[in-house]
Amino acid sequence: MTEPADDNARSAAFYGRRKGKKLRTAQADHLERDLPRLAVDLDTLPGRPLADLFPHPVRAVRLEIGFGGGEHLISEAQRHPDIGFIGAEAFINGIAKATAMVADLGLSNVRLHGDDVVPLLDRLPEGGLDQVDLLYPDPWPKRRHWKRRFVRADNIARIARILASGGRFRFATDIESYAAWTLRRLTADPRFEWTAARADDWRRPWEGWPGTRYEAKAKREGRLPGYYEFRRL
Incomplete structure (x- = not known):
């Protein structure tokens, strides 16, 4: 089957709902009180060291695109207090949950972007990150929607x-066709190298992997996750 051509002129990455069920009162309060201090100010990013986003020194900065409920983002921030984490999520319920967790846990090494991630990507400094995670993105399984997949040129x-x-780009999915889609594009790109040397390298989760609610649902429904890592050359 012929795949649709990538649309390089596309200006936005987010498709779908921005809000689900009504926020709980505590979540709404956290959004109002805490998100302003945690949010990344895009206007101040160009020319600014990313380490300046955090009140304490960090040795590296990582980005998670579409963090969902925030399970992985928060777990990684707790495991690596010396690394700064930027979490991007356009779904307001996910942003609300992550904001509440960051505030309640007192994490100083997390910053959040609650909108389409493309404007953020375009303002981040060249070579400024040591890792980007894209975990269980929407696979858009219908062929007419493939152009909406985030992994594209x-x-x-x-x-x-x-x-x-x-630096590393890490991608996780339980959809075999999306895994194949991503592998074709990343292995053909001279800027990246797939790090897997054997099948277990992509069948087993990364060290410290906390799992996510979506992943647990996929396993219950008989879909096996894959964990793919690519090194920036």
């Missing part, structure tokens, strides 16, 4: 620009 170029040499 324009966004691969964006990720390549912001990753430092030796």
Whole structure:
């Protein structure tokens, strides 16, 4: 089957709902009180060291695109207090949940972007990140919607620009066709190298992997996750 051509002129990455069920009172309060101090100010990003986003020194900065309920983002921030994390999520319920967790746990190494991630990617400094995670993105399984998949030429170029040499792009999915789609594009890109040396390298989750609610649902429904890592050359 012939795949639709990537649309490099696309200006936005987010498709779908921005809000689900009504926020709980505590979540709404956290959004109003805490999100302003946690939010990344895009206007101040160009020319600014990313480490300046955080009140304490960090040795590296990582980005998670579409963090969902925030399970992985928060777990990684707790495991690595010396690393700064930027979480991007356009779904307001996910932003509300992450904001509440960051505030309640007192995490100083997390910043949040509650909108389409493309404007953020375009303002991040070249080579400023040592890792980008894209975990269980919407696979848009219908062929007419493939153009909405996040892994495409324009966004691969964006990720390549912001990753430092030796940096990692990590991708997880339980949809075999999306895994194949991503592998075709990343292995054909001279800027990236797939790090897997054997099947277990992509069948087993990464060290410290906390799992996510979506992943648990996929396993219950008989879909096996894959964990793919690519090194920026």
